[in-house]
Structures are given as C-alpha cells and as structure tokens.
Amino acid sequence: xxxxLDESLExxxxxxxxxxxxxxxxxxxxxxDCTMQFSVFLPPQAEQHPVPALYWLSGxxxxxxxxxxxxxxxxxxxxxxxxxxxPDTSPRGEGVPDDEAGAYDFGLGAGFYVNATEVPWxxxxxxxxxxxxxxxxxxxxxxPLTELRAIxxxxxxxxxxxxxxxxxxxxxxxxxxxxPIVNPCECPWGQKAFSGYLGSDETSWKAYDSxxxxxxxxxxxxxxVDQGTADNFLDEQLKTDRLITACEVMNFSxxxxxxxGYDHSYYFIASFIESHLRFHAKHLGLx
Amino acid sequence: xxxxLDESLExxxxxxxxxxxxxxxxxxxxxxDCTMQFSVFLPPQAEQHPVPALYWLSGxxxxxxxxxxxxxxxxxxxxxxxxxxxPDTSPRGEGVPDDEAGAYDFGLGAGFYVNATEVPWxxxxxxxxxxxxxxxxxxxxxxPLTELRAIxxxxxxxxxxxxxxxxxxxxxxxxxxxxPIVNPCECPWGQKAFSGYLGSDETSWKAYDSxxxxxxxxxxxxxxVDQGTADNFLDEQLKTDRLITACEVMNFSxxxxxxxGYDHSYYFIASFIESHLRFHAKHLGLx
Numbered sequence: 079x080x081x082x083l084d085e086s087l088e089x090x091x092x093x094x095x096x097x098x099x100x101x102x103x104x105x106x107x108x109x110x111d112c113t114m115q116f117s118v119f120l121p122p123q124a125e126q127h128p129v130p131a132l133y134w135l136s137g138x139x140x141x142x143x144x145x146x147x148x149x150x151x152x153x154x155x156x157x158x159x160x161x162x163x164x165p166d167t168s169p170r171g172e173g174v175p176d177d178e179a180g181a182y183d184f185g186l187g188a189g190f191y192v193n194a195t196e197v198p199w200x201x202x203x204x205x206x207x208x209x210x211x212x213x214x215x216x217x218x219x220x221x222p223l224t225e226l227r228a229i230x231x232x233x234x235x236x237x238x239x240x241x242x243x244x245x246x247x248x249x250x251x252x253x254x255x256x257x258p259i260v261n262p263c264e265c266p267w268g269q270k271a272f273s274g275y276l277g278s279d280e281t282s283w284k285a286y287d288s289x290x291x292x293x294x295x296x297x298x299x300x301x302x303v304d305q306g307t308a309d310n311f312l313d314e315q316l317k318t319d320r321l322i323t324a325c326e327v328m329n330f331s332x333x334x335x336x337x338x339g340y341d342h343s344y345y346f347i348a349s350f351i352e353s354h355l356r357f358h359a360k361h362l363g364l365x
Numbered sequence: 366x367x368x369x370l371d372e373s374l375e376x377x378x379x380x381x382x383x384x385x386x387x388x389x390x391x392x393x394x395x396x397x398d399c400t401m402q403f404s405v406f407l408p409p410q411a412e413q414h415p416v417p418a419l420y421w422l423s424g425x426x427x428x429x430x431x432x433x434x435x436x437x438x439x440x441x442x443x444x445x446x447x448x449x450x451x452p453d454t455s456p457r458g459e460g461v462p463d464d465e466a467g468a469y470d471f472g473l474g475a476g477f478y479v480n481a482t483e484v485p486w487x488x489x490x491x492x493x494x495x496x497x498x499x500x501x502x503x504x505x506x507x508x509p510l511t512e513l514r515a516i517x518x519x520x521x522x523x524x525x526x527x528x529x530x531x532x533x534x535x536x537x538x539x540x541x542x543x544x545p546i547v548n549p550c551e552c553p554w555g556q557k558a559f560s561g562y563l564g565s566d567e568t569s570w571k572a573y574d575s576x577x578x579x580x581x582x583x584x585x586x587x588x589x590v591d592q593g594t595a596d597n598f599l600d601e602q603l604k605t606d607r608l609i610t611a612c613e614v615m616n617f618s619x620x621x622x623x624x625x626g627y628d629h630s631y632y633f634i635a636s637f638i639e640s641h642l643r644f645h646a647k648h649l650g651l652x
Contacts, residue, residue, distance in 0.1 A: 339381040
C-alpha cells in the first residue's frame with residue numbers, strides 16, 4: 079500500500095470511503111524540520127476535476143486520525159465534491175522536543191498553530207507557517223485541488239482555524255469552529271502555550287488571538303461557530319461570550335450558536351459537521 | 366455522570382448526539398458471571414414513546430466503543446427513531462480467562478457469540494445467551510424500548526448477527542452484516558475459536574455456522590449483507606460465496622452485495638450503515 083507520489087510525498091494508506099479515497103501520507107516538512115503525517119479525503123469528483131478543500135485543525139492530543147475516523151464528514155464531502163485536509167497537531171518524531179512533564183496541553187499534540195520564538199521550541203514548532211503555506215503548496219501541486227480553501231477546527235484547532243483565517247484575508251473563503259479557544263491570551267490553556275512558545279511579552283501573543291484580531295479590525299469573512307452548553311471547558315477555557323462581544327463591538331458579522339446539552343466530544347462534532355460543510359460549500363462555490 | 370438506574374444497571378456516561386442520548390452502562394451479568402459494559406443510543410423519539418432496537422455485534426478486538434464512535438449510525442437512527450444497542454465482544458474483567466498467548470482472535474475481545482462448553486471457557490464465555498436473552502430482557506425492562514429487535518454486525522459480529530437471527534425465528538425481524546464470517550466451521554478464525562470454546566467434535570460447531578444453518582433449513586427472514594471486494598480477509602476467512610451458494614441451493618432469499626474497492630474497516634461500515642439502518646427500519650415498522 080506504500081506508493082511514492084513524488085520525491086516529497088509518500089502514500090501510507092488508501093481506503094475507499096463513500097466512493098472517494100481516504101488517504102494517509104507522510105512527508106518531510108522543511109518548515110517543521112521533521113517527518114509529518116497527514117490525511118486527505120478526496121471525494122469522487124476529484125477523479126474528474128480539481129476540487130476545493132476544507133482544512134480541518136484538530137484539538138489537543140489529536141493526530142490526523144481523530145477527525146478522519148470519528149466526525150462522519152466524508153459522507154457530506156463526497157456529496158458536495160469537497161476535499162478534506164487533516165494535518166497533525168504538532169511536529170513529531172526524533173529530535174522534536176516535548177514537554178518534560180508530558181503535559182497533554184503543551185508540546186507534542188499541542189502546537190497551538192503558532193510559530194514559536196522561544197528555545198527549544200522555535201526550531202520545530204512552526205505550525206502556523208506549516209498550515210498556512212507549506213502544506214497547501216505541497217497539496218495543491220501534488221493533488222487535484224483548486225486554490226479555493228476553507229478552514230475549520232475543534233477546540234485548539236478551532237482557535238487555529240479562526241486565527242489563521244482572520245490574520246490572512248483572502249487565504250480562506252470561510253472559517254468555522256467547534257468549541258474554539260477564542261481568546262487564548264485570557265485562558266489557562268492559551269497562557270501556558272503562548273508563554274512557553276512565544277515568551278513572556280504578552281504583546282506578541284495578540285497576533286494569535288481571535289478575539290484580539292477582531293478587536294483590531296480584522297477583515298471580515300463568513301464565520302460560523304458552534305459551542306455546546308454542556309462543554310466542561312466552556313467557562314474556564316473557551317469563553318465564547320468574548321467572541322460574541324468582540325463581534326458586536328466591531329460590527330463583525332458571524333454566526334455563533336450555542337447548542338443546548340452538547341459537550342466537547344466528537345459526538346458533538348459529528349452532530350453538526352454537515353451544517354459546517356454545507357456552510358463552507360456555499361462559499362467554495364459548490365452547490 | 367454516574368447514576369444508578371436500578372439495582373443492576375449503572376449509567377457510566379451520557380452524551381447528547383444528534384439530539385438523542387449516547388449512553389454507556391455497566392452491569393453485573395449473571396450469564397457471563399462478570400461485570401460488563403455496553404453502549405446504547407436512544408433517539409430523541411424515545412423521550413415520547415418506546416422505540417424498536419437494532420443490536421450491533423462488533424468484530425474481533427472491539428468493545429462497545431468502536432461502532433459508537435466510528436460508524437456514524439446515530440444520525441440515521443435519530444431520524445428514524447431507532448435505538449442502537451452496542452454490547453461488548455466477550456466477557457471481561459477479573460477471573461475471566463484469556464488466551465495465554467494473548468491472541469487477538471481468541472479469548473478477550475473474541476467471544477464469537479457462542480456458549481462455550483470447554484474448560485476453562487464454559488464459565489464465562491456465554492455470549493450467545495447474553496445477546497439473545499439476558500441483555501434484551503435487561504434493556505427492555507429498564508429503557509423505553511419495544512420488543513421489536515433487528516440485528517447487525519461486522520466480521521465476527523456479522524457471524525453473530527446472522528447466526529443468532531437464523532437460529533431464533535421471530536426473535537429478530539431482520540438481520541444484516543458487514544464482512545461476516547459466514548462459514549466459521551470452514552475458516553481458520555472459526556476453526557480456532559470453535560475448537561477452543563466447543564471442543565473437537567465438529568458436529569457441535571454447526572449450530573453456530575450461518576451457512577450450515579441455512580443448509581439445514583433455517584426459517585427465512587429479511588437478510589442483507591455487504592462485503593467489500595478489497596477486504597484482505599475475504600478469501601481465507603469470510604468466504605461470502607459460500608453464503609450465496611447456500612442461499613441459492615435452499616432458495617433462501619437474501620440480498621448479498623459485493624461493494625467494489627471497499628476494505629474491512631469502519632470506513633466501509635460508515636459508507637453503507639445508512640443503507641442497513643433503512644433496511645431494518647422498514648421491518649421494524651419505522652417509516
């Protein structure tokens with residue numbers, strides 16, 4: 079099942095799913111200075127013509143596999159003709175430093191989609207550049223993809239999706255998130271990650287904070303957020319109300335929905351992923 | 366999140382999913398003489414009135430979690446008003462013997478849905494009685510379920526679903542399977558399991574073999590099977606052609622479909638689970 083696509087991209091596995099291809103790849107990332115794995119779902123339409131792509135950024139502790147196996151997104155993506163791009167959540171492998179205490183919320187599996195500036199993280203932990211530039215360039219040259227991109231994610235990945243889209247006008251046609259960390263400068267997960275990766279100067283943190291970006295006049299784009307009301311992390315870490323307030327203050331249009339009774343799990347994501355894919359499809363020119 | 370429903374059933378977790386409840390329970394099984402966990406999806410309709418149930422039997426190495434997290438069945442079950450019952454695949458816990466070499470295809474995670482007769486398995490490994498009688502009686506007394514049942518499963522669980530339905534006319538209104546072991550008496554997985562659990566007298570094996578049951582004149586019931594053509598286990602273990610031949614010889618009506626390019630994974634199950642749920646819904650009087 080191993081197939082070398084070109085010098086830089088190795089196909090690890092390929093499985094038929096809803097008439098499309100669920101593939102896992104490995105490549106040497108120059109940006110992250112390590113070997114990375116990621117997954118791609120190519121819908122059946124990609125056999126006929128290039129298709130637009132939804133990037134999915136996962137949350138703490140996840141790999142490229144969680145969304146691939148648990149969200150049920152391929153069904154809708156196959157219908158709509160949308161590729162799904164599922165990167166890992168941090169650099170990995172030999173030589174990549176991890177949190178010394180093995181924390182779940184810093185180091186491996188917890189890259190927070192920033193370009194680290196602090197020792198020893200700065201060498202490998204550059205997920206911002208990886209997701210924004212290196213991975214799309216690689217994929218759009220090697221696969222039947224258009225240059226139309228949307229972005230979504232969960233929790234830490236919801237932070238990543240909103241932040242990347244807000245900082246880079248025109249790079250993504252639309253952004254959405256499940257249970258995002260909207261204001262990492264002001265919650266324990268974000269403060270731990272940013273002080274570790276970016277250092278103690280909190281002004282450098284704001285460029286990676288969705289609420290701060292909106293407050294600073296980020297260019298609007300179509301934006302959808304779902305947040306479960308039974309999410310144990312809502313009050314301390316996610317603080318959705320701060321995103322609502324920032325949008326109101328700045329007259330920034332966004333659809334932010336509280337979903338009664340839902341928690342932080344993939345059961346929540348599975349329940350609303352169809353709604354998110356159809357939202358992005360509209361902006362990607364599908365349907 | 367822990368709640369004692371009655372003396373015998375403990376709620377371990379409850380999560381909202383597609384407007385219904387994805388619950389995990391624990392109970393003391395008299396039949397298996399151990400503590401068992403299982404999962405149940407209750408669709409939103411169960412808040413109004415009792416609903417019929419689809420029993421899902423999982424394959425080798427699985428627990429109650431695989432189908433719950435990977436198949437995407439809750440979406441369709443919530444629409445149709447069908448409960449999903451997800452048992453474990455063997456007895457578990459202290460005092461329950463396992464294969465000494467830790468094999469994946471015998472012992473824990475590999476109960477094969479038989480009542481073992483051999484030492485040391487006979488005490489606990491009685492999954493046939495557990496699925497057929499103890500679990501439905503428990504659930505139908507404790508939850509808003511009707512006594513209408515359908516049954517489905519994957520691989521070893523596909524064997525279990527077909528075999529249990531074929532042996533017990535009227536107990537299940539319909540049966541279906543993904544990648545089932547249709548003729549365990551004649552494949553390595555089945556021969557290893559049956560000789561271990563049932564002993565060397567192969568005549569005792571036939572009562573647990575779907576092909577043998579059909580050949581012996583089992584009462585017909587609506588039956589659907591999906592089998593991927595890229596399934597690595599097809600030729601040596603699954604032998605779908607033997608089910609087709611037995612049905613033809615006995616004029617036993619069944620829909621048996623080869624699905625081109627699909628493998629043995631949950632990506633295959635996810636791709637066709639909607640079709641199976643709608644098949645069962647028809648026979649369960651839904652829609």
